[in-house]
Amino acid sequence: MLxxxxxxFNKNDEDVFEFRAPAGITNRDGSPAMFKMRKLSQDEKKKxxxxxxxxxxxxxxxxxxxxxxxxAIFKSETDTDNMIAYLIAESLIEPNLNSAExxxxxxxxxxIDVVNKLFAGGxxxxxxxxxxxHINGFGELPLDADGNPVEIDRVKxxxx
Numbered sequence: 001m002l003x004x005x006x007x008x009f010n011k012n013d014e015d016v017f018e019f020r021a022p023a024g025i026t027n028r029d030g031s032p033a034m035f036k037m038r039k040l041s042q043d044e045k046k047k048x049x050x051x052x053x054x055x056x057x058x059x060x061x062x063x064x065x066x067x068x069x070x071x072a073i074f075k076s077e078t079d080t081d082n083m084i085a086y087l088i089a090e091s092l093i094e095p096n097l098n099s100a101e102x103x104x105x106x107x108x109x110x111x112i113d114v115v116n117k118l119f120a121g122g123x124x125x126x127x128x129x130x131x132x133x134h135i136n137g138f139g140e141l142p143l144d145a146d147g148n149p150v151e152i153d154r155v156k157x158x159x160x
Contacts, residue, residue, distance in 0.1 A: 015039035016093060017135050022124035036094040037128075039135050044090065052083035085115040088128050091135070 021033035058066040058073045066073040089097040089111035096102065097114045108114045119125040 022127040
């Protein structure tokens with residue numbers, strides 16, 4: 001297994017990591033593009049979780065609220081897809097998906113829309129999620145021989 005700290009990312013003191021962009025995203029000259037992503041603080045991740053979690057009263061089939069000891073019972077629902085897109089947009093420094101220019105160029109209202117539109121296919125968003133998770137301490141990241149994050153073919157992975 002390759003050493004992550006030495007090969008995949010160029011890290012500076014501010015928890016900013018540089019890595020190869022997802023497959024299919026290149027510079028104008030055709031060379032592989034590089035992205036920069038920062039590690040988010042616990043407060044930022046907690047804020048995102050709260051922003052995309054909705055708490056509602058649980059109802060039975062007839063619309064009557066469930067209760068226990070005279071108090072309503074609540075359920076929480078998290079809009080995971082939009083929360084993930086938000087976290088990716090917040091953590092990416094280059095390209096800056098929070099900029100008005102990015103939203104205007106892609107005809108989007110929010111940075112969440114930019115993420116969903118820009119990384120819609122080919123496993124690109126999944127790749128960024130894996131990089132985000134690794135940077136933020138949520139998992140390991142498979143590397144190729146050059147120390148770059150590996151694109152995973154989910155069909156092959158499921159078959160094996």
